[in-house]
Amino acid sequence: MSRSTKSRLTTQAAIADKQVVVVGANRGIGLEFVRQFLEKGNSVVATARTPSRATDLNKLAEKHSKLTVTEVDVTSMESIKAWAKKLRGDIKQVDYLINNAGVAKWADLGSLQEEDMLHLFRTNTLGPLMITQEVLREGLLKSGSVVANMTSKMGSMEDNTSGGSYAYRASKAALNAVTKSLALDLEDKGITVALMHPGWVKTDMTNHSGLIDAQTSAAGLISLLESNKPLSCHWYDYKHEEIPW
């Protein structure tokens, strides 16, 4: 490989002056995404289920005029449709849609509850899919737009060597299937659909027992989106390492 080709492959295009939407942004990795996208000079629409209680997000919005806090519950079609319609009134296009909202439940065989399984499926699988469908329906995803879905390595078939965590594993594995179909269906429109694993992160979801902090995770994932990796139909973690399906 010639030196010029090599340098072209490693050149990164910084994400700046873009319109970013982060779904599930009032705490954890989502809040960190918002912080870092703002620091890079982007405009950000962040979502919370209850904006009046999104203290950290509201504090950020007081300091950053480019941050708008909006309301959506990804388990409610009524809420998603109303949110997407309002979004179309507020902005012209979405350059980066980060589907970050998610829930976990660690129940194992013997204590599984149908309603828990369905709740995780509604939030982790249907949530990102329906959000993407409505944002697309509103005409906000254009050629060059990137949709990035937050999955978990726990949804990988190959990586599952310990069993258990039925609801979480199944909901993220289903999200992976959904993401691949979206990537293939939207390819002709020039829309990239990426799948990202944040690492094991110290947030409420892990009772703050992860290996890395949300800042490190979000920084790694943003640099992944800025990299020249082929994002559609692949799956990477915050260190840009490819994960097996």
Ligand SMILES: NC(=O)c1ccc[n+]([C@@H]2O[C@H](COP(=O)([O-])OP(=O)(O)OC[C@H]3O[C@@H](n4cnc5c(N)ncnc54)[C@H](OP(=O)(O)O)[C@@H]3O)[C@@H](O)[C@H]2O)c1
């Ligand atoms: N932390 C990890 O180690 C890890 C590992 C692999 C994958 N992930 C994935 O990374 C993403 C972020 O995780 P996190 O660790 O930052 O979790 P977190 O701290 O628990 O935050 C979850 C976020 O999702 C939002 N959310 C939950 N249900 C929602 C709903 N029905 N509608 C809208 N928003 C909803 C929460 O809002 P509320 O405050 O309103 O609940 C919150 O903003 C998730 O998709 C998770 O599965 C995390």
